[in-house]
Amino acid sequence: MQHTVMQHTVQQPPVTFSIAGSDPSGGAGTQADLKTFSALGVYGAAALAGLTVQNTQGVRQAIAVNPQLVRDQIDAVLDDLPIAATKLGMLSNAAVANAVADVIEERREEFGLVVLDPVMVATSGDRLLEEDAVAVIRTRLMRLADIVTPNLPETAVLLGDDVPTAHNADDLEQQARALVSAGARSALVKGGHLNDDVLTDVLASAEGVARFASPRIRTRNTHGTGCTLSSAIAASAALHGDTRATGVSPAAVANARDYLHRAIEAGADWRLSRHPETGHGPVDHLFDLHSVNLHGANQQQRAFNAKMRQQSSASSAESASYRYW
Known part of the structure; x- marks a missing residue:
């Protein structure tokens, strides 16, 4: 009697990698990156390049991780x-930024597409990047990345203080094109600081320009x-x-x-802080999951959670450990 062996192909998610600083309050930095990766269905890995002491009210302290330790994590x-x-x-200082640039140059193909967010200042206005790192970002990392995603103040630093102040989408396009001329493969200049009712970002590359617009959500939770x-x-x-061949589409x-946009919208009315009238609260990175848990939109998931809780209780004598969020 012959038996047929069924082969099961396991579908695996793409792996994405964050090299950034931590935020113990969970709204920004590495913590936000990993939540975003999970929400969008990719597997997230992370190397810490900096440590911060911050919350929704502001940054109290920022400390660079030893450059060799950053390199060792990446390797x-x-x-x-x-x-x-x-x-x-967030890459903290020139030593860390150079260490990251060195390993990217040495192992460029292993990083896949590189998205450079030139983090310089937190939403609260507190500085996160030492001045000596700006030149490394401008002269090395911006040229190694496939896309750079600065806001308007960061764009001004990357292009120099003589860059004209942006007032509209045409100005955003001019600055995005200028970043490409300065060595960026592509540049997404974000127009959030324009404070218009319509939020406009402009993507420029050698292939052309794309403009993106969406309604601004008025909230402190940004x-x-x-x-x-x-x-x-x-x-x-x-x-x-x-891919690296195609660039970021x-x-x-x-x-x-x-x-x-949906994450901001879902968390727009959150008041997680003890002082929600000041500071800036987080967005709801896991809005789909929270919708399920809070509104009972997925009965199968709730039944599964109940079953797992029962199994956890039954196996407690065997020191089995389960945690539920």
């Missing part, structure tokens, strides 16, 4: 995991939006099948912006 990830896309965030968008671009590019940017 450990690259030696093990096939990376589809990498997001670079902590970590830059981190979230850049990590969403990395995840979306990986899912979209973008406008479709990936559009998908990332849509995710951020």
